[in-house]
Amino acid sequence: NITSTVPSADGAPPLPEATTVPSPEPPDDMKWSVQPLVTSLPLTATPPTTAPTTATTTVAPELVTTPVGHHFIPRMPSVHHHHQGARWGPYFEDGAKPQNVTARVGSTVRLDCRIGMLHDKTVTWMHRKHDSIHLLTVGRHAYSTDQRITLSFRYPNNWRLEIKYVTRRDEGHYECQVATHPPRVKTVFLKVTAPEVVIMDENSHEVSERYYKAGSAVELTCLATQVEEPGDYVSWRHGDVTLAKGISTNVSLGAGSVATTLTVDHALKQHSGNYTCAVGSLASATVAVHILN
Numbered sequence: 001n002i003t004s005t006v007p008s009a010d011g012a013p014p015l016p017e018a019t020t021v022p023s024p025e026p027p028d029d030m031k032w033s034v035q036p037l038v039t040s041l042p043l044t045a046t047p048p049t050t051a052p053t054t055a056t057t058t059v060a061p062e063l064v065t066t067p068v069g070h071h072f073i074p075r076m077p078s079v080h081h082h083h084q085g086a087r088w089g090p091y092f093e094d095g096a097k098p099q100n101v102t103a104r105v106g107s108t109v110r111l112d113c114r115i116g117m118l119h120d121k122t123v124t125w126m127h128r129k130h131d132s133i134h135l136l137t138v139g140r141h142a143y144s145t146d147q148r149i150t151l152s153f154r155y156p157n158n159w160r161l162e163i164k165y166v167t168r169r170d171e172g173h174y175e176c177q178v179a180t181h182p183p184r185v186k187t188v189f190l191k192v193t194a195p196e197v198v199i200m201d202e203n204s205h206e207v208s209e210r211y212y213k214a215g216s217a218v219e220l221t222c223l224a225t226q227v228e229e230p231g232d233y234v235s236w237r238h239g240d241v242t243l244a245k246g247i248s249t250n251v252s253l254g255a256g257s258v259a260t261t262l263t264v265d266h267a268l269k270q271h272s273g274n275y276t277c278a279v280g281s282l283a284s285a286t287v288a289v290h291i292l293n
Helices: none
Strands: 002-004 019-021 064-068 071-075 099-104 109-111 123-129 132-138 149-154 158-163 172-178 184-193 196-200 209-213 218-225 234-238 251-254 257-264 273-279 283-292
Touching: 099 109, 109 184, 123 158, 132 149, 158 172, 196 273, 196 283, 209 218, 218 234, 218 273, 218 283, 234 257, 257 273
Parallel strands: 099 184, 209 283
Antiparallel strands: 064 071, 109 158, 123 132, 123 172, 149 158, 172 184, 196 218, 218 257, 234 273, 251 257, 273 283
């Protein structure tokens, strides 16, 4: 409604104090309706000029707020797993320190290499001796042409190297190697023991050939060291014939040493030939005896 007051002109009759004129109703098609204004705020990582003040409390884990528009969205911090040394990759279960293994000549030796968390890495065995390196196995396959050497895998993770009929030349350093970068290596030193045999005359001189006059006495002593009793038995042979007569009993000298003496009181021509002192099939020594007329 519109209310208006018009002052009267001089001499004119006064108008009523107020005249109320009702305002016309707008047509229906011009009526306005008030609707709530909804705007969508774009998600943006740019904080507003004046950011709301928030109080944060550090707990475990820490809660971090990220501003998005006028809103702060909580997020969890990323968690970083730090590997604990080599235990998060291939490692030697028995430790990586070098080991010493002793084997007897003619025996079978087994070198163990237990590896944890190997995944898809390849295991190889190598033999280092002096300045040479020999590749023995790759994975579960033998690479060496020596059929005495095989990879005897034992479940679940023992990459065992097996050597049969061990000889002196098998002695040296063996490396179990994992193909990581850099490679991880475990070293095993193999020491091979065997008896050592020498033949000495009556003057305790080592001999390989000896001359006697017919009718004289023959006395030869065999000294065998690094003998493991009772398995290692010392014997004498004349040619291919094992001797029993004229042989002294094996005498133990202690510390793995044994001495036995061959005696011929009256040497004849037929006593000539090769005399061999042997410790089983492990070691031997031979002397050539000549009986002169």
